[in-house]
Amino acid sequence: MESDMIHKELIQLDMDVVDADDFFSKLCNKLVELGYVNESFYDAITKREKEFPTGLPTQPYAVAIPHADPQYIIKPFIAATRLKNAIKWCEMATSDVWHDVKFIFMLGFKRENGHVELLQILVENFQDEKLMNKLLDATTEEEYMKIILSMKGFNEKE
Incomplete structure (x- = not known):
C-alpha cells in the first residue's frame, strides 16, 4: 500500500471528544x-457507521476504522487520530458489542474496493503490541506519522 494517503495535517494527537x-x-x-x-x-460517514460499525476488537487496543463511499472523497487520505480519552465504539458486524477506542483511522478512498488491502495491512499492524504502544507514547505529529509510515506493508508500492 502506498504511503501517500498519510498527511501530517490530518494527524490528530489527544483529540478531545465525548463520543463518536x-x-x-x-x-x-x-x-x-x-x-x-x-x-x-x-x-454519509455517520449513516454508514450506524449501519455498518467499524470498531475492531484488536489487541492490545481496540481501533475504529470509519470510512464512506468514494463519491464523497476529493483526495484520498488516512486521518490517524489518537484520542485524549477512549470513547465507546460499536464492533464491526455487530449492533450491541462496544469497545473503548482510543485510536481511530478514518479512511478516504477514491476507488471501490480500494480499502480491502489497506484494511488487511492495518488490522495486522494494529495487533502489534510494540507498534501500538509506540503510537500511544508518541509526543508529536511528526513522530506519530513516522510510526505509521513504518508499519509493515505501508511503503510498498502496489
Whole structure:
C-alpha cells in the first residue's frame, strides 16, 4: 500500500471528544475545510457507521476504522487520530458489542474496493503490541506519522 494517503495535517494527537458523533463532527469539518471530502461526507460517514460499525476488537487496543463511499472523497487520505480519552465504539458486524477506542483511522478512498488491502495491512499492524504502544507514547505529529509510515506493508508500492 502506498504511503501517500498519510498527511501530517490530518494527524490528530489527544483529540478531545465525548463520543463518536463529536469525533465525526470535528474531523469532518476539518476534512471539508482542507479539501479532502465534499460537504455530504459527514452525513454519509455517520449513516454508514450506524449501519455498518467499524470498531475492531484488536489487541492490545481496540481501533475504529470509519470510512464512506468514494463519491464523497476529493483526495484520498488516512486521518490517524489518537484520542485524549477512549470513547465507546460499536464492533464491526455487530449492533450491541462496544469497545473503548482510543485510536481511530478514518479512511478516504477514491476507488471501490480500494480499502480491502489497506484494511488487511492495518488490522495486522494494529495487533502489534510494540507498534501500538509506540503510537500511544508518541509526543508529536511528526513522530506519530513516522510510526505509521513504518508499519509493515505501508511503503510498498502496489
